Amino acid sequence: MEEEAFEKPLLKRQYHENCPGCKVDQAKELKKDVSFRNLSYIWLAVLCGTLPVASLFPFVYFMVKDFNIAETEEDISTYAGYVGSAMMLGRSLTSILWGMVSDRYGRKPVIIIGIITVVIFNTLFGLSTNIWMAVSMRFLLGSLNGLLGPIKAYATEIFREEEQALGLSTVVAAWGVGLVIGPALGGYLAQPVLKYPHIFPKDSFWDRFPYFLPCLLVSAFAFASAIACIWLPETLHNHKDRIESTKNVEALEVGSSEADKDRIIQRDKSIFRNWPLMSSIIVYCIFSLHDVAYQEIFSLWALSPLRLGGLNFTTDDVGNVLAISGLAILVFQLTLYRLVQKACGPVALVRIAGVLSIPLLQCYPLMTMLSGFTLDIVINIASILKNVLIEAIATSLFILQNKAVEQHQRGTANSIAMTGMSAFKTIGPASAGALLSWSQKHINDSFLPGTHIVFLALNIVEGLGVLLMFKPFLSVKN
Incomplete structure (x- = not known):
């Protein structure tokens, strides 16, 4: 009996009645089954943040062409890159601010504001009539939408520790599906007058704004999600002693290990001195550069004519490939990822996925020698494998980042990432578009002609990310 009493903490955790974070923590302690509802909120929020990111890739080539700003056909990809980069530029300037707001005022208000931003500015982007309006709307969409950082923190906080991999896997599953289904929607619904003339007549509103329909659909989904997220449970504690009380509970636990004491000491340090966090963020940035460049290049390359080293696909063809890949990502993230991650660990999984991506990607230029059914099979298999590997890497790095910080810094940490x-x-996108344009002007070079140099450049970035996953650069918090 004495031993049992000795093992119990001297200070029992207290819950504040009007604190939303305490209510969530108490529900987790009582092991109430609220996972499905929480997973649904995460899905809605993440899809709202990711669908607009890449939904323009299948049609931005034609949108820029309709703006009549490119002097030659080869220059279209360059301007398309500017449009694709504008949203990320805006996001890079304000993400830390939104993370700090979420740490101070809560995850929920930042998430809802971000969703409303999608409703407004994604709709206006679909009505763009020139390159400057398109770039401006994308920039505002990125700078005023700060939900993706806080939602990763939210996914970690809403679940018990043993289910946190499920929460982050759900974020990346929704993220991956959004980044794939978004382009699929853009491919199917852009230029509806040309594709569905029996529904959308010529010289109508849809003919004047041929790229509005996919944007409208995404914005309508975001509007419905904003209403649903009114019932989103808040995870942030609102009582002033939330950090001190947690510290005291941990400090007074009998038998605390050195690792626990290190965690308590680490809380008082600047977040920028947390090398396990910062090293994982740097690696994540390298892989993110590769991923977005790949997404832009894949659509532009597939849509390009055969004479420029492309596949001469239509927007529907690109949409079909990406829709199948999105389904594969969904199945993998919700069924297989946790098993693979448990067997390998997040660090080893990133290394393996990165290494496997390199030979796969270098095979892409060879697909121009295929045609018909064979091309369809090969391009779909390659796209599925590549996108699954991308999401496995991202999920594993999210796990490393969120384990490196405590709750009171988690929103800021995810927003720094x-x-x-x-x-x-x-x-x-800007560099990928420019590189693709340059490669198409050198399609007949004897050394690495055309798109071979593009995919080699992607692999160099991927290889750098893999190298940084090893010591002494990467540090992992136990």
């Missing part, structure tokens, strides 16, 4: 990621993703 979002800022770095957005800065690198600002570079990605």
